[in-house]
Amino acid sequence: MDPIEERNAAIVQRLVRAFDDGSVPMIVLEVLSPHVTVEPFLGHATGASIAVEADLTYRLDTNGLVVELWQHALAGFGRP
Secondary structure, eight states: OOHHHHHHHHHHHHHHHHHHHTOHHHHHHHHEEEEEEEOOOSSSOOSOOOOOOEEEEEEEOTTSOEEEEEEEEOTTTTOO
């Protein structure tokens, strides 16, 4: 893996860990571009918590900042 790929993988791993442990607000300014485009995920926030499996896709710029983030719920979400 080349150095840029290694850097990008480490950034994404940090962001994924932050989503898992709730520390996203602490690293947002470090890894997200101020011009990031985020695909909305399941509509508006209601304050309720749910668990869902999803695929996340990130695109980083040449500075290693996340400039695009796509979130896709896996098949079967919302079905009993």
